[in-house]
Amino acid sequence: MITKLSDAEFRLDNKIAVITGAASGIGLAISKMFAEKGATICMVCLNEKEIEHAKESLPHATTVQADISKPALVSKAVEEIMAKFGRIDVLVNSAGVGDIDWAKDMPTPIWDKVISVNLSGTFYISQRIGQEMIRLGNGGKIISLASQAGIVSIDKHVAYSASKAGIISMTKSLAYEWGQYGIQVNAISPTATETPLIVGYWDVGKVHEDAIANTPAGRFCKPEEVAAAAVFLASESSNMITGTNLVIDGGYTIH
Numbered sequence: 001m002i003t004k005l006s007d008a009e010f011r012l013d014n015k016i017a018v019i020t021g022a023a024s025g026i027g028l029a030i031s032k033m034f035a036e037k038g039a040t041i042c043m044v045c046l047n048e049k050e051i052e053h054a055k056e057s058l059p060h061a062t063t064v065q066a067d068i069s070k071p072a073l074v075s076k077a078v079e080e081i082m083a084k085f086g087r088i089d090v091l092v093n094s095a096g097v098g099d100i101d102w103a104k105d106m107p108t109p110i111w112d113k114v115i116s117v118n119l120s121g122t123f124y125i126s127q128r129i130g131q132e133m134i135r136l137g138n139g140g141k142i143i144s145l146a147s148q149a150g151i152v153s154i155d156k157h158v159a160y161s162a163s164k165a166g167i168i169s170m171t172k173s174l175a176y177e178w179g180q181y182g183i184q185v186n187a188i189s190p191t192a193t194e195t196p197l198i199v200g201y202w203d204v205g206k207v208h209e210d211a212i213a214n215t216p217a218g219r220f221c222k223p224e225e226v227a228a229a230a231v232f233l234a235s236e237s238s239n240m241i242t243g244t245n246l247v248i249d250g251g252y253t254i255h
C-alpha cells in the first residue's frame, strides 16, 4: 500500500507479467518497460515468427504461443505459464486486430474476426487468468488495451469501435465482480499510436492530416507513452484504481 511519496516508485519487482500481442507495437514496448521495472515477462505470441521476434527482442523473457480467439488454445497457454511460474500477477491484453471498413460494406467475416479477437479473445484470457488469480488468493492486475475508437465515432471503425467499447464495459464488469478478490481491472485507450497497426490508414494523406489537426497535442502517440501508463496500472501505486479507462489521446476525444 502507498502511504508516502517515496513508496510510489512504480517498480514491478517479483511480479510475473503475461502480455498478449507482445511481439509487436504497444505489447512489445510494454514487455520491454515491464522488464526494465523488474518484472518477469511472459510474452504471448500468435505464431512461430512472432516467437522468434520476441526472443530476439527480450532474450530473458518466456514465450508462449496462442491465438487468443480460441478458448482451448488460451487454456493450454495459461496451463503452460502456470506450470512454469506457479502464479500470474499481471495480465496485459494488447493483442488486437485493426481491420476496418464502412458499416454498409463491412464483410461479415471481418466483423466476426474483429469481435472474436479483440473482444472475445480479451475475455477468454482474462477469464482464464482471473480464475487462477482467484484460486491462489493473491489478487492481481488486469490491463486491457481499448481505444479512443471505443469512446468516439471514427470513419470505418464500426467493428473495431464496438469491440473496444465492449472492452471498456467488460473492464467495469470484471472490476466489479473481482474487487473482492483483490484484483484490479483497468483499460487504456490510446489515440493513434506509431505501430504496425496504423500503417496505410492513419499515417497517410488526409486521414493523417485531419487526425493531427483534431489532436490538441498535435501528434500521434509513441508506444512507450502507452507502456508508461501500463507500468503505473501494474504497480502497487494504482491499487485504489479499478474499472477505469485511462485515455491517452493527446486530447482527441475532448471535443
Ligand SMILES: NC(=O)c1ccc[n+]([C@@H]2O[C@H](COP(=O)([O-])OP(=O)(O)OC[C@H]3O[C@@H](n4cnc5c(N)ncnc54)[C@H](O)[C@@H]3O)[C@@H](O)[C@H]2O)c1
Pocket (backbone or CB within 6 Å): 020, 021, 022, 023, 024, 025, 026, 027, 045, 046, 050, 066, 067, 068, 069, 093, 094, 095, 096, 097, 098, 117, 121, 145, 146, 147, 148, 189, 190, 191, 192, 193, 194, 195, 196, 197, 198
Ligand atoms: N496503434 C494504435 O494506434 C492503437 C490505438 C488504440 C488502441 N490500440 C490497441 O492496442 C493494442 C496493440 O496494438 P498495436 O498497435 O501494438 O498493434 P500491432 O499490430 O503492432 O500488434 C498487435 C499484436 O496482436 C497480435 N494478435 C493479433 N491477433 C491475435 C490473435 N488472434 N491471437 C494472439 N495475438 C494476436 C498480433 O500478432 C500482434 O502481435 C491493440 O489491442 C490495438 O487495438 C492500438
